[in-house]
Amino acid sequence: DAGVIQSPRHEVTEMGQEVTLRCKPISGHNSLFWYRQTMMRGLELLIYFNNNVPIDDSGMPEDRFSAKMPNASFSTLKIQPSEPRDSAVYFCASSPDLGGYTFGSGTRLTVV
Amino acid sequence: SQQGEEDPQALSIQEGENATMNCSYKTSINNLQWYRQNSGRGLVHLILIRSNEREKHSGRLRVTLDTSKKSSSLLITASRAADTASYFCATFGNEKLTFGTGTRLTIIP
Numbered sequence: 695d696a697g698v699i700q701s702p703r704h705e706v707t708e709m710g711q712e713v714t715l716r717c718k719p720i721s722g723h724n725s726l727f728w729y730r731q732t733m734m735r736g737l738e739l740l741i742y743f744n745n746n747v748p749i750d751d752s753g754m755p756e757d758r759f760s761a762k763m764p765n766a767s768f769s770t771l772k773i774q775p776s777e778p779r780d781s782a783v784y785f786c787a788s789s790p791d792l793g794g795y796t797f798g799s800g801t802r803l804t805v806v
Numbered sequence: 807s808q809q810g811e812e813d814p815q816a817l818s819i820q821e822g823e824n825a826t827m828n829c830s831y832k833t834s835i836n837n838l839q840w841y842r843q844n845s846g847r848g849l850v851h852l853i854l855i856r857s858n859e860r861e862k863h864s865g866r867l868r869v870t871l872d873t874s875k876k877s878s879s880l881l882i883t884a885s886r887a888a889d890t891a892s893y894f895c896a897t898f899g900n901e902k903l904t905f906g907t908g909t910r911l912t913i914i915p
Contacts, residue, residue, distance in 0.1 A: 727903070736906075736908065739903070739904065742902055744901070785849070795839075795896075
């Protein structure tokens with residue numbers, strides 16, 4: 695089992711550009727979560743999916759952020775247009791129902 | 807928004823000593839989980855305790871949960887240099903996991 699796979703590991707982009715983060719959850723896990731981690735705000739839940747359906751996106755900061763899960767093995771988090779304040783580490787995690795979460799290694803996003 | 811608050815924010819102890827971290831939360835929960843994060847890495851799940859459990863053990867880890875006080879503690883016994891990391895409690899309720907602010911643990915060899 696390769697765990698939760700995120701790509702890219704690092705992303706540096708200019709303000710205004712579109713950024714797409716990718717995640718492959720663990721096979722058989724029916725819940726997928728996107729978190730953002732910053733020094734100031736800690737770990738924040740952005741959105742989560744259950745059986746590929748978005749359940750709660752109340753943590754998405756604003757309309758510039760969108761997430762999709764077209765199938766059970768793939769999810770994307772898109773920021774368009776990106777801003778410097780979006781700089782953070784973005785984590786994807788997956789979980790079976792009510793179990794512990796398995797996190798990916800994260801994507802460190804820097805918007806300059 | 808963060809549900810849990812860890813205490814202390816930072817802790818430094820000598821190798822071999824025990825480390826205790828505390829977590830307080832605000833709302834009702836289904837379970838409470840502890841995670842470790844090494845610098846620059848993702849979070850690793852350590853242990854889960856359900857709301858109807860009071861204590862749980864896993865190797866050198868001991869977790870307690872007091873739902874009346876809305877608090878939990880994580881004890882790491884016989885600490886090792888490799889235990890140096892940030893430790894987060896996370897509460898599971900309303901179908902989602904909400905993380906606390908974390909405790910930065912440093913083990914001094």
